Amino acid sequence: MKFKRLILNGFKSFVDKTIIDFPEGITCVVGPNGSGKSNILDAIRWVFGEQSPKELRGNNMEDVIFAGSENRKPAGFCEVTLVVSDVSEEIAEKWGTLSEISISRKYYRTGEREYLINGRKCRLKDIKELFYDTGIGARSISIIEQGRVEKIIQASPEELRLFFDEVAGVTKFKERKKEALNRLSHTKENLLRLADILGEVE
Numbered sequence: 469m470k471f472k473r474l475i476l477n478g479f480k481s482f483v484d485k486t487i488i489d490f491p492e493g494i495t496c497v498v499g500p501n502g503s504g505k506s507n508i509l510d511a512i513r514w515v516f517g518e519q520s521p522k523e524l525r526g527n528n529m530e531d532v533i534f535a536g537s538e539n540r541k542p543a544g545f546c547e548v549t550l551v552v553s554d555v556s557e558e559i560a561e562k563w564g565t566l567s568e569i570s571i572s573r574k575y576y577r578t579g580e581r582e583y584l585i586n587g588r589k590c591r592l593k594d595i596k597e598l599f600y601d602t603g604i605g606a607r608s609i610s611i612i613e614q615g616r617v618e619k620i621i622q623a624s625p626e627e628l629r630l631f632f633d634e635v636a637g638v639t640k641f642k643e644r645k646k647e648a649l650n651r652l653s654h655t656k657e658n659l660l661r662l663a664d665i666l667g668e669v670e
């Protein structure tokens with residue numbers, strides 16, 4: 469998988485629709501302090517589903533929406549879309565796409581939110597599943613922002629284990645195990661309830 473294009477609209481300092489292409493090779497973003505370089509990384513982690521405003525250098529989720537300036541009113545919503553190319557055949561088939569797929573996240577000041585794959589509404593879980601074995605994700609170490617190296621060096625063994633799980637492709641199985649255990653526990657509860665009802669009827 470390769471990042472092909474990032475489209476920002478109303479996200480932090482990117483009030484107008486901004487398209488950032490990632491051509492073949494290495495892409496460098498340069499600019500003066502405060503010009504929005506880190507906001508680009510924030511946008512990538514946000515579209516992958518980051519839920520913690522602190523991790524996005526804000527106090528609450530509304531802080532990702534353009535807050536207004538001297539000449540511009542605050543935006544009512546923000547949207548980030550990431551276009552990814554070279555997706556696996558399995559993913560292409562599942563989402564009825566060719567070799568590219570786009571993931572989007574929208575957030576309104578009113579609190580409404582939306583996740584989309586190829587413009588179709590989906591769950592955050594669907595987006596996460598697309599990237600399970602790739603080492604890419606909101607908290608993965610494939611995104612290293614300022615201060616992150618220090619955090620990794622100082623990480624506890626438990627936190628480091630999560631990074632290794634991600635890189636080794638174990639996360640997907642852990643998530644599926646968690647889901648299966650949840651379903652099992654619901655089923656056990658249902659069986660108990662059923663046993664109670666049967667007891668009453670008999």
Ligand code: ATP
Binds near residue numbers: 502507530
């Ligand atoms: P440095 O080189 O100093 O690390 P940078 O280029 O990485 O800077 P960012 O941290 O990405 O800069 O951007 C900071 C700018 O984004 C600040 O000017 C800040 O006011 C602006 N900003 C952040 N959130 C919002 C928001 N919600 N609305 C408008 N502007 C915002």
